[in-house]
Amino acid sequence: MQRTPLYDEHVALGARMVDFAGWQMPIQYPTGIPQEHLAVRQDAGLFDVSHMGQLRVRGPQATGFLSWATLNDPAKLRVGQGQYTLLPNDRGGLIDDLYLYRDGPRDTDEDDLLVVANAANVAAVTAHLQDLRRAGGFDATVRDESSSWALLALQGPAAAVRLDRLVAADLTGLRKNRTVDTSLSGLPVRVARTGYTGEDGFEVFCRPVDAPAVWGLLVEAGATPCGLGARDTLRLEAGFPLFGHEFDRDSNPLCTPFAWVVKDKPAYGLEAMRARPCDRRLVGLVLEGRGIARGGYHVLDGDGRRVGRVTSGTVSPLTRRSLAFAWVDAGLTADGTSLAVEIRGQPVPATVTPPPFYSA
Amino acid sequence: MNTPDHLRYTPSHEWVTEPADGVVTVGISDFAQDQLGDVVFVELPEVGRKLAAGQAAAVVESVKTASDIYAPLAGEVVEVNQALLDAPEAINADAYGDGWLFRLRVDDGSAWADLLDAQGYAAVAEEG
Numbered sequence: 001m002q003r004t005p006l007y008d009e010h011v012a013l014g015a016r017m018v019d020f021a022g023w024q025m026p027i028q029y030p031t032g033i034p035q036e037h038l039a040v041r042q043d044a045g046l047f048d049v050s051h052m053g054q055l056r057v058r059g060p061q062a063t064g065f066l067s068w069a070t071l072n073d074p075a076k077l078r079v080g081q082g083q084y085t086l087l088p089n090d091r092g093g094l095i096d097d098l099y100l101y102r103d104g105p106r107d108t109d110e111d112d113l114l115v116v117a118n119a120a121n122v123a124a125v126t127a128h129l130q131d132l133r134r135a136g137g138f139d140a141t142v143r144d145e146s147s148s149w150a151l152l153a154l155q156g157p158a159a160a161v162r163l164d165r166l167v168a169a170d171l172t173g174l175r176k177n178r179t180v181d182t183s184l185s186g187l188p189v190r191v192a193r194t195g196y197t198g199e200d201g202f203e204v205f206c207r208p209v210d211a212p213a214v215w216g217l218l219v220e221a222g223a224t225p226c227g228l229g230a231r232d233t234l235r236l237e238a239g240f241p242l243f244g245h246e247f248d249r250d251s252n253p254l255c256t257p258f259a260w261v262v263k264d265k266p267a268y269g270l271e272a273m274r275a276r277p278c279d280r281r282l283v284g285l286v287l288e289g290r291g292i293a294r295g296g297y298h299v300l301d302g303d304g305r306r307v308g309r310v311t312s313g314t315v316s317p318l319t320r321r322s323l324a325f326a327w328v329d330a331g332l333t334a335d336g337t338s339l340a341v342e343i344r345g346q347p348v349p350a351t352v353t354p355p356p357f358y359s360a
Numbered sequence: 361m362n363t364p365d366h367l368r369y370t371p372s373h374e375w376v377t378e379p380a381d382g383v384v385t386v387g388i389s390d391f392a393q394d395q396l397g398d399v400v401f402v403e404l405p406e407v408g409r410k411l412a413a414g415q416a417a418a419v420v421e422s423v424k425t426a427s428d429i430y431a432p433l434a435g436e437v438v439e440v441n442q443a444l445l446d447a448p449e450a451i452n453a454d455a456y457g458d459g460w461l462f463r464l465r466v467d468d469g470s471a472w473a474d475l476l477d478a479q480g481y482a483a484v485a486e487e488g
Contacts, residue, residue, distance in 0.1 A: 027424075028397065032397065032398045032452075033397060033398055033423045033424075034398050034400075034423070229397070229423060229424065233423065290401050290403070291401055291403075291421065291426075292400070292401065292421055292423075292426065294426070314423060315400045315401070315423070317398075317423075320400075344419065344426070
């Protein structure tokens with residue numbers, strides 16, 4: 001079981017630690033998941049996401065290679081800009097969802113992209129990219145540099161004000177999905193205006209050795225430490241997918257609200273993806289009754305027939321609405337369709353509702 | 361561990377008051393609410409329902425998980441804590457007070473003494 005550089009900080013704060021994708025991570029602090037969730041919606045919350053993986057793709061054909069390997073279009077990225085993307089397999093499904101950041105100008109010797117992958121998938125993503133690079137003969141290198149990075153997320157409407165005081169760069173001019181290499185109280189950091197909560201916020205990349213100091217300064221600045229529990233309720237409310245739940249190796253993203261990621265350009269696995277019909281579609285559900293629609297629960301149509309499966313669900317600490325994602329038979333996925341979720345043997349009414357369930 | 365001495369307990373983490381006129385009050389222990397985390401929904405039994413000892417009687421659902429609550433003794437449900445339907449967080453805030461779940465008219469009041477006492481329950485809970 002691996003520990004992030006912030007393990008001692010979590011324990012000192014009284015966090016409840018759980019095993020997550022091979023890492024010991026805080027699921028919550030004594031504050032509790034609802035209060036952590038509200039801290040992010042109303043002020044600023046701080047997450048340790050150092051378990052996530054970083055890969056470096058570098059070389060004259062780095063962009064050409066990732067343009068082939070991923071479904072969004074990295075050629076559109078300028079230096080210092082980031083993009084959400086998907087990594088397809090050859091069967092019309094997915095290996096992971098990723099974030100790309102451009103560090104060097106495309107189609108030059110300095111062409112350079114940083115790839116952020118889910119902790120559980122780092123090894124699979126690395127192996128796949130290396131295989132695909134070799135098979136295509138692309139002039140680029142793929143290297144796992146996860147151990148060189150710690151990653152913190154500062155999220156919430158007050159994140160900019162709190163972080164701006166600590167970093168050398170002026171963050172007011174930093175636009176969404178842009179990054180800046182700067183310093184935080186003298187420590188080298190990369191600040192990206194990105195996140196996974198639906199709020200304004202930042203992800204702060206730093207050296208593992210500096211992570212406890214950066215964490216401490218951000219807590220001192222008033223950020224509320226938040227665990228993976230709140231991270232999950234926040235991302236679900238904001239309508240973001242989580243790999244292993246909404247997406248897996250069999251998920252065709254063209255049958256989901258995230259089809260916008262797939263750009264019209266040649267990509268590995270894209271033909272297989274386009275050839276697969278959408279028998280089921282990924283939808284958002286808002287429950288009209290009580291209870292949480294948990295992953296694996298059956299979705300029912302008006303006649304009580306099982307027509308789908310919940311992938312994840314929670315109750316929003318902000319609105320108290322019970323929210324879920326589910327894969328449901330195509331034809332029952334129009335917005336406003338009345339369905340039900342089978343919770344402990346009882347059908348609880350639910351309405352198909354397009355995510356996000358919350359907008360800042 | 362917060363386990364008041366005047367209560368009896370079950371290995372499944374319910375607490376039970378001593379029968380008064382044949383009626384006991386049931387809730388979940390402070391240890392149990394802490395393990396569950398923030399409670400967001402509660403399902404309570406219907407008043408008048410007859411329960412066997414060990415029968416599933418209620419559900420306490422937190423962000424993390426849903427947990428069945430069992431009748432610690434055989435009896436009939438005579439009252440439920442309606443306030444929990446709108447304010448389930450009372451279970452976290454006051455597990456032994458405002459967080460009570462239901463009251464049972466028990467078939468055999470003498471069975472109460474056979475449940476775990478505070479020390480016995482604390483030992484069971486600590487073993488996990």
